[in-house]
Amino acid sequence: MKWYVWFFVTCASFNSGAAEFEQDHEIQLDQRLFANKPTGERAGRPVYGQSSVMLQSEFSWYDDTKTFHIKPFFRLDSHDDKRTKVDFREFYGEFYWQDYQLGVGLNKVFWGVLESRHIVDVINQVDLVESLDEEEKLGQPMLQFGSVEAWGSINIFLLPYFRERTFAGESGRLFPSGIDLLSPQYESGAEERHWDVALRINHYLEEFEYAISYFEGTNREPYLLNDPSGVRPYYVQMRQTGLEFQKAKASWLFKMEGIYRDDIANLWELGAGFEYTQVGVFDSIYDVGWLAEYLFDSQASDINKSVLFLGARLVFNDVQGTEVLFGIEQSVTDISEMNMRLEASGRLNADWKWAFELWGINADHAANEYYLIRNDDFMSLSVSYFF
Amino acid sequence: MKWTIQLGIAVALVAFKGYASIDLSALSASEAGMKISQERKLKDKGWGSSEAEVEMIIVSATGEKNERRMKMRALEVIGDGDKLLTLFETPRDVKGTRFLSYSHISKPDQQWLYLPSIKRVKRIASANKSGPFMGSHFAYEDLSSFEIEKFDFKFLKKEPLEGVEHFVVEQTPKDKYSGYQRQVVWLNTKTFQASKKEYFDKAGNLVKRLTLSDYKLYKDKFWRPHSLRMEQLQTKETTLLKTHAMSFGHSFSEQDFSQASFKRMR
Numbered sequence: 001m002k003w004y005v006w007f008f009v010t011c012a013s014f015n016s017g018a019a020e021f022e023q024d025h026e027i028q029l030d031q032r033l034f035a036n037k038p039t040g041e042r043a044g045r046p047v048y049g050q051s052s053v054m055l056q057s058e059f060s061w062y063d064d065t066k067t068f069h070i071k072p073f074f075r076l077d078s079h080d081d082k083r084t085k086v087d088f089r090e091f092y093g094e095f096y097w098q099d100y101q102l103g104v105g106l107n108k109v110f111w112g113v114l115e116s117r118h119i120v121d122v123i124n125q126v127d128l129v130e131s132l133d134e135e136e137k138l139g140q141p142m143l144q145f146g147s148v149e150a151w152g153s154i155n156i157f158l159l160p161y162f163r164e165r166t167f168a169g170e171s172g173r174l175f176p177s178g179i180d181l182l183s184p185q186y187e188s189g190a191e192e193r194h195w196d197v198a199l200r201i202n203h204y205l206e207e208f209e210y211a212i213s214y215f216e217g218t219n220r221e222p223y224l225l226n227d228p229s230g231v232r233p234y235y236v237q238m239r240q241t242g243l244e245f246q247k248a249k250a251s252w253l254f255k256m257e258g259i260y261r262d263d264i265a266n267l268w269e270l271g272a273g274f275e276y277t278q279v280g281v282f283d284s285i286y287d288v289g290w291l292a293e294y295l296f297d298s299q300a301s302d303i304n305k306s307v308l309f310l311g312a313r314l315v316f317n318d319v320q321g322t323e324v325l326f327g328i329e330q331s332v333t334d335i336s337e338m339n340m341r342l343e344a345s346g347r348l349n350a351d352w353k354w355a356f357e358l359w360g361i362n363a364d365h366a367a368n369e370y371y372l373i374r375n376d377d378f379m380s381l382s383v384s385y386f387f
Numbered sequence: 388m389k390w391t392i393q394l395g396i397a398v399a400l401v402a403f404k405g406y407a408s409i410d411l412s413a414l415s416a417s418e419a420g421m422k423i424s425q426e427r428k429l430k431d432k433g434w435g436s437s438e439a440e441v442e443m444i445i446v447s448a449t450g451e452k453n454e455r456r457m458k459m460r461a462l463e464v465i466g467d468g469d470k471l472l473t474l475f476e477t478p479r480d481v482k483g484t485r486f487l488s489y490s491h492i493s494k495p496d497q498q499w500l501y502l503p504s505i506k507r508v509k510r511i512a513s514a515n516k517s518g519p520f521m522g523s524h525f526a527y528e529d530l531s532s533f534e535i536e537k538f539d540f541k542f543l544k545k546e547p548l549e550g551v552e553h554f555v556v557e558q559t560p561k562d563k564y565s566g567y568q569r570q571v572v573w574l575n576t577k578t579f580q581a582s583k584k585e586y587f588d589k590a591g592n593l594v595k596r597l598t599l600s601d602y603k604l605y606k607d608k609f610w611r612p613h614s615l616r617m618e619q620l621q622t623k624e625t626t627l628l629k630t631h632a633m634s635f636g637h638s639f640s641e642q643d644f645s646q647a648s649f650k651r652m653r
Contacts, residue, residue, distance in 0.1 A: 020653075024482060062653050096651060099642050110507040135505050146647070153647035204646060206494065209510060250495065250564065251514040277512045280566065287518050319445050319453040319522040321481070350454065353480045386479035 019061045019068075028054040030382040034173060036375040044079065044171045052077040056089070068093045071139075075130075080172025083129050089139050101146040106139030109157070111200060111213060113246045113255040114271045116293045116309035116327060120242035120257045122215045123198060125163045132174065132359065133341070138163045152203030159196035162218045165233065176372035180230030184222065187236040187264075194218050194237070207249055213242040219263055238263035251277050255293070267299035273309070289313040291327065301367040306332040322346035331368070338362050339370055353384045411542065420540030420556045427579040428535055434609045437461050439633040445523050448623045455521055460637075460652065461532070462644050468492055469532035470644040474652050475521075487649045488527075492536035498527075501650045508646060517566025524595065524617045524626040526566055529586075537561055543571070548583060552576045578602070580610045595619055605635050 032050040054075045061068045071090035077083035092105025109123040123140055130136035143158040164184055168175035175181075188194040196217020203210060215238070222233035240261040247254040258270035273293030281288045291311035297304060311327030324344040331337040339362060345355040358379040363370040409426050411419045443455040456476040463469055468490025475484045483503035490496050495513035502509060516528040538558040545554055553573040560567055568591050573583040580602060586595040599612035615628040642648055 024479060026480075064653075067651070067653070094651075099648075101648075101651075108506045110505055113510075137505075148642050148645055148647045153645070202647070204497075206497070207513070209646075246510055248495075248497070248510055248513050251512050253510060253512050275512070277515050279515055279518045279564075285519055287515070315518075317519040317522055319447075321478075321522060347478060347480060350478045384480070 019063045021059075021061050023057065023059045025055065025057045025387050026384050027387075028056075028382050028384040030054065030380055032173070032378050032380040034375075035377040038173060039176065039372075039375045046079040046173055050077065050079055050173060052083060058090075065097060066093060066095045077172065080129070080169045082166065082169030083172055085129075087127075087138065089137075091139060092142075099148040101144075103142065103144040103146070106141055107144070108137050108139060109142075109144075109155075111211065111242065111244070112257050113209075113244050114257055114273065114293055115275065115291055116273075116311070116329060117271055117295055119269050119271050119295075120211075120213055120244055120259055122213075122220060122240060122242070123157060123159070125165055125220050127166050128174075129166045129168050129172075138166070152201050154201045155199070157196075157198040159198065159217060160193070162192040162194060162196070162235070164192070164235075165220065165222055173378070174373050174376045179372075182227055182230045182232040184233040184235055185225070186218070187234070188218065192218075200242075202244070207247055209244075209246040209248075211242075211244040213240075213244075215240045215242075219261075223264070236263045251279075253277075265299060267297070269295075269297045269299075271295045285317045287315040287317060289315070300369065303331045303334050303337050303365055303368045308332055316346075318346075320346040320348070334365065336362065336364060337368050348383075351386050353386070355382045355384070356380070414542075416541045416543070417539065419542035420558075421535075423542060423554050423556055423574060423579070424535055424538070424540050424558070427574060428533065430579045431609060432465075433463070434606070434635060435463055436637045436639045437605075437611075437633060437635050438637055440631045442627075442629045442631060443521065443523055444627040444629070446625045446627070453522070455523075458652075460639065460644075462639050462641070468496070468534050470641075471531070472644055472649055472652055485649055485652055487644065487646065488531065489644075490531045490534060492534045496531065499646055499649070503650075506650075508650065514564040516562075516564055523628075524619045524624060525615075525628065528560075528565060528567075529597070529617070545576070546573075548573050551582070553582060578610050580612070593620060603633070605633070609635070 030052045034046070034048050037047055038045050052075055056073045057071065059070045069090045069092055071088065073087045073089045075083060075085055088106050090107055092103055092107040094101060094103040111121045112118045118134055124137035125140065126134045127136040127138050140159060140163065141161040144155060146153060146155045167181060186192065194217060196215065198213065198215040200211055200213040217237065218235050219238040222235050225232045225234050238261055240259050242257065242259045244257040253275040255274065256272040258268065260268045271293055273291065276290045278288045289312065291309070291313065293309040295307040295309065307329055309327055309329045311325065314324040316322035323346070324342070326342045328338055328340045340360045342358040345353065347353050356379070360377045361370050361374055363374040365371065409422065411422065414422060438458065438460045441457050441459050443457065445453040455478060458474045458476065460472040461469055471488050473486040475481050485501040487499045488496060496516065497513060498511040498515070500509045500511055517526050520527050520530060538560055541557040543555040543557055545552060547553065554576055555571060555573055557569055557571050559569045566588065568587045568589050570587070571585045572581050574581055581599050583599070584597040585593055588594045596618045598616045601613040602610045603613055604610055611633060613630040617626045619625065
């Protein structure tokens, strides 16, 4: 049965008379400013400025035993036709009984403990058009069953449909010009209709938290094959086992996550680090969280194989909820190869919010995975209205 | 005149009942402080579970107001600290964010945050308790449940507050991550509920004053204040915490307060 048939069964079972209904909307104006001209000229690409407007709504119905969510997303971009799009971030129903939960529809799932990278997180495809930090994701069609047991909680996923990774368009920035992105190729004959399965068990014992996960199906991360007419994303089948571990001790959070992945090659990826929080620093009400994470990827080029992330999060604890996060990701093997980012946000009043983002990329070697976007250092300022 | 006499009688009655329920004679200041606090805890035992609609109004020194609405659910844990779940409704940009905390009597508290936009459950360092809650003048620890094991006590005196006799008890937090050197609490001698609380920072300065009022009785036994007013004495800023609707006797289970399911709270 198709996933959307399941979905309409869910909807039909909803007795709307007894349910509560809520709707929320956000409209956002976003302006990007680039520090440099794009690499390679192409007519229509933004040289310095790129603007967009985004509308995201959330409709939810719920009662004690079920909820139903629709979260449409729409963005209109001044230049990039790939950034102009409509999507459903969420479109799902969830049922609860005793300590069990059943979900059906398009949803998002987050796994992992690290801040700089999400190594074990595998269910959803990332939306690279929206953000480089891999925290923006496309809704994933799924049938999910969850159970809370004394020994931990278990979640089982059936994923009947695959969604391709999104990249910025040739008429935009943050994608190399002069490269044509071709239609994808799949290892599986079922292509995007391959049924993937996943499982995660997580538990916590006082200050320890741990999780083990397994995924079998289409790798969300494509291999990019060079083809005479361009670059072709190639999606292979994979088996991936993931581990997460976290310990909270006084002002410290110690974190570790890693995967072993078996597809057309074998690879392992590991990240470990800590977050140290200073509450009320310098006799103020500010909190500072110091972040350090070491990342290792066995399959990456020498430059990206071994990376150190250092960051600081400044929380103002004011009524506006002002926060600043600054981080540097530094190649351990080549000191000149690094990128930095700064994210800041806060409220203007109860209904308005601002956000600022700055990305600096220093990639001199072609082997650096950021090399193709080396001239795309940018800052963006957005203002959102919630209603 | 008549009113004054009636009030006088009422105060006398309250004071009498206060004496009747607890005998502090022949006790040292710390023993008396402990005895009063134990009675305070005992009088509130057995409330089970509660849910409240809460409005928080943060008022700046210039009178500018910032409002937050939230729903708070609490579960009594016999033999340990309580579990508290907070669902934020406004401001709109944080709507749907949930905060879960387990208060413990003999080990560090546990805290998690659920961020709905990325569907992430995030652990918060256990020492992070002295920081402001949602930009207000309440620290996280000001909102956690009262547990005997978390303090050393000292009975200071008995004095009337707005005509009602109160025990004045000093409580010194044992946790080194507390933001306070000590707190002084005024407990109604009849109900053992707090009417006023003063907070002293690590340097010993009086920094905040909490006034608790609009008490309502639930299940004929449990008193709950519906108005909390926290004053920051240096900056002259205040935060009002008003409870609009409160109910007891919910069929919440431990699992509803688990890290796996708290994101479902409605």
